[in-house]
Amino acid sequence: MTGPSTGSPAQAAVLVEGLGKRFGRTQALESVSFEVKRGELFGFIGPDGAGKTTLFRILATLLVPDAGRAQVLGRDVVRSLWELRDRVGYMPGRFSLYPDLSVEENLRFFASVFGTTLERERDQIAPIYRQLEPFKDRRAAALSGGMKQKLALCCALVHRPEILLLDEPTTGVDAVSRREFWDLLGRFTSAGITIVVSTPYMDEANRCDRVALIQGGRLLAVDTPRAIAQSFDRPLLAIGVAADRYRVLVALRQYAHAGTVYPFGAVLHYTDARRDVPVNQVVSDLREFLRSSGFADLEIAETPATVEDAFMARMAAPAAVAGEAGHG
């Protein structure tokens, strides 16, 4: 493997240590440390308000941290901002292209800002531009959500950056367009570009080489998606429910041994509050309780935990829990 033209291959693409940022009374980021390797597809997974956008703005040299330090491509984001801006591609979370310019005009504008031309960079953006070309004369404002994201990615790529910072590129985009977008990202990492991306969709974690779970300005975990899912440290049961999902859920709230019960697609994910009871005993107790509550023959099976299960297990419980917390 040969590294990019500048910096040694062993050098991290991103190195962050003890990063903090506060806005008034809000601690947006607190003691955040992580490292992204060259060529990696690294994801930040977390809900709105977790601190993702603040972190991306710091990495993109647009915001100065209060504490700690951040290096991108071996350069300090505060001291070397002008050098970094030529080498970093940044796609902000909010759509930030010119709505009154056409697809092609937007691309030409961003190319010219970086002192190049669309013609010179056409091979770089070819895989995406092919999909945009039928709409090249359409105003950016009139594009569908998925197409807007592809155009924004094109504009972030047009100056051949060594690293892409994509802040929530798939938020609000439908499941199919999201899938296509991630397929595109895979192509760029295989071409050697490092990608740091954020998303609120937990299922997208599996598209990344490594992910950081982020909540309330802190990292909850940094690892491969598989290792994070496997870190879920207790037996997880899937209870098959159909139309009676809500009634089963309400019934299980009364079950003395219930730990957590969450709807998960077509099933409920259940953990037992008892740590020292073997799983087959847990299953038979649960089956007996459900039968006595009027739910016979529900399918119950042990199931592998997902990144989302692991995320919820690590999340600090929100203070106001609907219905249960009373005065929080």
Place this chain on the structure above:
Amino acid sequence: MADEDAIVAKDLTRTFGRFVAVDHISFDVHAGEVFGFLGANGAGKTTAIRMLTGLLAPSAGTARVAGHDISRDSEAVKRSIGYMSQRFSLYEDLTVRENIRLYGGIYDLTTAQIRERTDRMLVRLGMTDVGGRSVRDLPLGWRQKLALSVALVHDPRIVFLDEPTSGVDPITRRQFWELIYEAAAAGTTILVTTHYMDEAEYCDRISIMVAGRIAAMGTPADLKQKFQVDTIDELFVRLARPENTPATERSS
């Protein structure tokens, strides 16, 4: 009238110039049902919802919402429904109590009704301590749960939820769905859109729109069996890209 379906749409159509945004869609939503209204960006969902909420006149076809014709009686439709979305729901500069009072007033509730419902709502949501705080200062998840309750403040027969859980953390997202179930169990009809495909599985029935038409409709379990897929996500991908779907499996 109480037994009538909450939504009855027949050949509902809307064109913009030569573009057919919604193309002869027909469907019923039963009272107390949680109906998932799915489709890719640009498939026509938003246009359909704007017609069903009385904000946009159809080019052809009809729909009755809460017993009122959307073309002839759009004002009555607006009074009978609730609406919330990720983008617009509450006024950030107003406090929690002020938001509830504002919406209660818009829907002609009495001062006594507003006071009683506000107290009940804040206890239910565990937000009694934050009634005097600006909505801006609340975490997103709280805001969205409050917005749903506010959309229900006038006891509408139907509530339209447009991507209500977008960007919400996974635990709060599930709490939000419990509020949806609770409203449905009390008889409110729910029409909800979402890009989280696991949430599609939480609905009693779903429809999937593709290019202005309803390409599939039914219970999640029936649809998975009919199309021989394991998840609604898989079904969605196949339908939303028709070129990948064998013609024999397309529902007419």
